[in-house]
Amino acid sequence: MKVWLIVLWVLGGRLVFGQEEDLDRDGELEGVEVIQRVEWVLPDWNAEIFSVVDAGEFVPGSTIFGKTMEAWMSFEGEEVIEHDPSLMNLPEDEEFDERWMKVIPPNFLSEYFRKPPERYLMDPQGLLTAREADDLQAFLDYHARDTNIVLYLYLFDEKQQLPEGESLMRLIEEHFDPSKPYAVAFYFLGDPSRSRLGFSEKIRQFFPQNEQDKVLRMGVEEAMEKTERASQAESFAIQLSIRLYWLENVVSVDRGGVSFLGDLDLRDRGREVRKKGHWWDRLKGDSTFRTFFWGFCGILPIIAMGWGGMRFLESRRVYVFPDATGEPMLGAGSGVGVGGMIGFSASADPPAEQRRKISQ
């Protein structure tokens, strides 16, 4: 392998590349055309400057930009920097007006506050993407199928303020049936801490305020674990669903298995979009049915084994007929039993037809 030698000549400013063995007598590469030779001449020290340096009266490099270090260090005044006039009068940035972010567009107010919700997820402003909204709606539908305390979720933007005179409780009082069990949440996308939660009258009567606040607080805490707005909303809804489910079931256990919702009208759930529960789901919820079902499943193997055992014994049984005697008939010593007779020459003459002919 040829080893390329890099030889730097600081001798008149030349840089030579090449193989030592390829260098000619002048130290240059053979066959390489030299285009230009640059002779750099370094300054030489003259005797006068050398004597000054030697005396310590001048320190090489002590002047920068025409000033000595001493002058730089002793500078006390403010130096005015002259700017380019064209850059002097740039307009300042306008203060960002956040007022528009706090206002709910008027065309959505009726959707929010003027009528009962048509779905469990109320997002008239389209703050979520279609996919995100579908997923959240599907979850709220699932929650509604699984529990009796349904959850309505109203979405607002992070900084939006409720119009004057409007509130969560007013919405509940004006547009929700007090006899039904539900929870209504106002959720501010991007700022879960501003969320609000309200319950139907019956729920409020049963649960103290601190329990209601706890449900909201846990939902907010769960939402704050996430950073993305849609994920926060989802976590908020999921946690609320869990808490509502607990409220309904655990408290029912405390009441001896009797649901505190027993006297509420659960037959008609109003206008919410919800699929009817499958008959099997309803049966599964019935404790009596469950008892009989699992009891039957437990007994079934026993029955099957018993039946199999009986069949086995049956197959091995021996049948002994009683001894009987009688008079011979038609002079026959062994028997006169005339059994059935059948023809099998043609499929067009089935046994039933043959039997009919015999019967005639």
Next chain:
Amino acid sequence: MRCPRCFLRIHLRAPSCPHCGFEMEQAEAKYGEDTVNLHQLTDAAGVLRMKEREPLRDALERFEERFPQLFLAIYVGGFEKGVNLRELGFWMLNRSNFVDVEEARPNENGILLLVDVNSKQACLSFGYSLMPYLSEESTFGVLSKAHPLLLEGEYALGFHEVVDRMDDLLRRGWKRVRRRPEKILSAVAQRLVGEGKEEEE
């Protein structure tokens, strides 16, 4: 009961058929008086394959194990045109000596399945001991189950079907006679000699 020749009903005590005069002597005059040695499974017509015979013998053996007093014999032949199969079956049951059947199982405890491959007919005949439990109607039902197989020429399968159905029929008859033996036997002019008993392995 019915006359083996004319198939009309006759009284159980009638010495001969009042309609056609049939009796054993007439059958012997027609088919012979000598005892005929037969095997329990006789395939004179050669319709059974070699590999089908052993399973069929096993089925007949299992039948005998379940009914230790009885036996079931099968005769497959090709007879002349015009042969009365019921009459022939009656004669064979009374004049045959089934050499491979135990002596403890006399012909009166036997069931004979007679098949004529020429006329494509099959009939069942049975001895005195089986008269309380089998009838012309019930045995016709047995043959009906085997009819589709016989129609297709599946003789072995058809015979297996006959054995299985006969098994069911006799078990039901056994259960009936357990409950009311005198009534069942008296219907065919028979009476008990000893008590019916059941053995379970």
